[in-house]
Amino acid sequence: MSARRTGFWTIRGSITSRRYWLLAAAGLLLPLAAWTALAASGLVNPVFLPGPLDVLKRLVSWFTDDNLLGDIWISFCRVVAGWALSALIGLPLGLLIGTYRPVQALLEPLTDFIRYMPAVAFVPLVMLWIGIDEGAKIGIIFIGTFFQMVLMVAEDVRRVPMAQIEAAQTMGATRGEIIGQVIIPSARPALVDTLRITMGWAWTYLVVAELVAANSGLGFAIVKAQRFLQTDKIFCGIILIGLIGLAMDQTFRLVHRRAFPWAHARSWT
Amino acid sequence: MTSAISCRSVCKTFSAGAIAALKDVDLVVEEGEFVTLVGASGCGKSTLLRTIAGLETHDSGSILVDERPIDGPGVERAMVFQNYSLYPWLTVTQNIKFTRLLAAHTRDCSSADVEVAAGRADALLKVMGLTPVADAYPGQLSGGMQQRVAIARALMSRPRILLMDEPFGALDAQTREVMHDLILHVSRLEHCTVIFVTHDVEEAIYLGRRVVLMAPRPGRIDTVYEVPLPAARTQDMKHQSGFLRLKQEILERIRATSGLKTDFDLLQQLSRQTTNT
Numbered sequence: 001m002s003a004r005r006t007g008f009w010t011i012r013g014s015i016t017s018r019r020y021w022l023l024a025a026a027g028l029l030l031p032l033a034a035w036t037a038l039a040a041s042g043l044v045n046p047v048f049l050p051g052p053l054d055v056l057k058r059l060v061s062w063f064t065d066d067n068l069l070g071d072i073w074i075s076f077c078r079v080v081a082g083w084a085l086s087a088l089i090g091l092p093l094g095l096l097i098g099t100y101r102p103v104q105a106l107l108e109p110l111t112d113f114i115r116y117m118p119a120v121a122f123v124p125l126v127m128l129w130i131g132i133d134e135g136a137k138i139g140i141i142f143i144g145t146f147f148q149m150v151l152m153v154a155e156d157v158r159r160v161p162m163a164q165i166e167a168a169q170t171m172g173a174t175r176g177e178i179i180g181q182v183i184i185p186s187a188r189p190a191l192v193d194t195l196r197i198t199m200g201w202a203w204t205y206l207v208v209a210e211l212v213a214a215n216s217g218l219g220f221a222i223v224k225a226q227r228f229l230q231t232d233k234i235f236c237g238i239i240l241i242g243l244i245g246l247a248m249d250q251t252f253r254l255v256h257r258r259a260f261p262w263a264h265a266r267s268w269t
Numbered sequence: 270m271t272s273a274i275s276c277r278s279v280c281k282t283f284s285a286g287a288i289a290a291l292k293d294v295d296l297v298v299e300e301g302e303f304v305t306l307v308g309a310s311g312c313g314k315s316t317l318l319r320t321i322a323g324l325e326t327h328d329s330g331s332i333l334v335d336e337r338p339i340d341g342p343g344v345e346r347a348m349v350f351q352n353y354s355l356y357p358w359l360t361v362t363q364n365i366k367f368t369r370l371l372a373a374h375t376r377d378c379s380s381a382d383v384e385v386a387a388g389r390a391d392a393l394l395k396v397m398g399l400t401p402v403a404d405a406y407p408g409q410l411s412g413g414m415q416q417r418v419a420i421a422r423a424l425m426s427r428p429r430i431l432l433m434d435e436p437f438g439a440l441d442a443q444t445r446e447v448m449h450d451l452i453l454h455v456s457r458l459e460h461c462t463v464i465f466v467t468h469d470v471e472e473a474i475y476l477g478r479r480v481v482l483m484a485p486r487p488g489r490i491d492t493v494y495e496v497p498l499p500a501a502r503t504q505d506m507k508h509q510s511g512f513l514r515l516k517q518e519i520l521e522r523i524r525a526t527s528g529l530k531t532d533f534d535l536l537q538q539l540s541r542q543t544t545n546t
């Protein structure tokens with residue numbers, strides 16, 4: 001690294017990884033410290049703002065008495081199921097929309113229209129149509145992620161440079177070969193990013209999904225805690241969802257780096 | 270000599286007839302010939318090349334390759350684009366061998382053919398000076414090296430016709446000179462018929478047996494120049510008087526047909542305004 005590119009305010013400058021992690025830790029710890037100080041100062045009623053220690057205690061009791069792992073697991077399963085269902089239908093559909101103009105004309109305006117409808121408002125309809133069992137929760141997460149995902153996948157596919165496709169055409173590739181050997185491999189890194197981002201959205205719909213006659217799960221625990229004014233438990237649930245989301249996000253990034261070294265390699269040797 | 274490509278009264282319009290990209294283009298290219306295409310920007314060079322490649326359709330007229338009308342792209346015609354056409358997820362070797370993934374090139378293919386193909390990929394790597402970077406990704410290469418990979422990939426399937434659209438447009442002058450001798454050498458070695466589009470008149474004369482000059486609005490062939498140089502070209506020929514005279518002549522003709530001219534009154538007005546303020 002040349003010295004010129006490492007200044008703090010250098011536009012798109014580089015940074016040593018030590019410094020990166022120091023700053024990242026500071027970014028996470030400073031709000032924590034502020035929270036601790038505010039809670040300890042006694043200025044705020046602990047019903048509104050429990051201290052970190054209370055939250056931690058609640059976390060432990062949740063783990064020992066209230067089956068925390070079970071709640072995490074069921075929520076995780078619901079989120080992944082809704083998201084995977086979206087991906088299962090969204091990936092091929094987005095590929096078709098991004099590849100064939102008639103399919104785009106047929107489906108994109110419709111998808112665009114639906115995605116602006118609030119997923120939350122579908123809750124009563126979903127209960128009416130699917131009922132109140134697991135399917136309904138997965139259905140709401142699906143509605144929240146699917147339409148966005150389709151549009152993003154279509155956009156990823158459309159971003160494949162025309163020159164790459166035309167090069168294959170001049171080499172005599174068939175339509176299937178162009179899709180399989182050019183469009184999909186070319187779009188793959190962008191698609192993994194799309195899956196990562198939509199996974200994040202799926203988690204944000206968890207609480208809404210577990211409003212629907214659930215009796216387990218992190219979202220359900222938050223809603224129930226609100227009824228009993230257990231602010232510390234609400235904090236627990238929110239922070240846990242955040243941490244799980246962060247872990248999954250980092251996993252996706254790791255997979256991205258491992259699977260697509262060519263997309264990360266800047267200069268050679 | 271038989272003709273490898275023959276275009277007869279090819280017409281093509283864009284935007285529902287509003288832009289006459291090609292009008293009555295007649296061009297016959299002989300087997301093994303190296304033809305370069307020059308002309309003012311927007312005169313339809315790329316359109317003509319892409320039409321011959323089968324990437325665009327023409328409205329009327331006919332394009333024959335080996336006496337048969339073309340129907341879309343074909344494996345006997347390979348194309349090299351200006352840039353961004355390599356596959357960044359494949360290594361240099363895998364890019365060059367890309368055609369081996371396609372049914373059109375591997376149908377009824379014996380194991381001996383596979384070996385021949387592997388040998389050919391190696392030979393192309395060597396000829397193009399790419400052996401040291403055989404396992405690198407395109408994103409790790411310089412522009413000149415990337416274009417060599419693109420040329421090697423196009424040559425991999427032994428195309429009889431090579432269509433090149435400003436392949437060296439983004440390269441610096443020194444790298445270009447190296448690439449010129451390389452492409453002349455390789456095209457002779459492979460007995461390729463080449464149509465080569467460029468903005469650079471010197472490049473056009475140095476490479477071409479004939480230089481075809483196109484003019485815009487409507488896109489058409491204006492003049493065809495025979496290059497008065499021996500088939501084996503060397504860099505010092507660029508300083509011969511015949512070369513320079515032809516260059517001058519072509520440049521003047523491009524200027525005359527481009528429809529653009531420098532507006533000296535306007536320039537003077539501008540400079541007066543800047544000096545006043």
Ligand SMILES: Nc1ncnc2c1ncn2[C@@H]1O[C@H](COP(=O)(O)OP(=O)(O)OP(=O)(O)O)[C@@H](O)[C@H]1O
Nearest residue numbers: 283284288290309310311312313314315316317488
């Ligand atoms: N896809 C398209 N849609 C509409 N018009 C087009 C299209 N492609 C080319 N044209 C028009 O056709 C004419 C010829 O374009 P072309 O790209 O063939 O010119 P060119 O000689 O290659 O120019 P340059 O030297 O700048 O590359 C131009 O007027 C251009 O605007």
Ligand SMILES: [Mg+2]
Nearest residue numbers: 314315316434
């Ligand atoms: Mg062009």
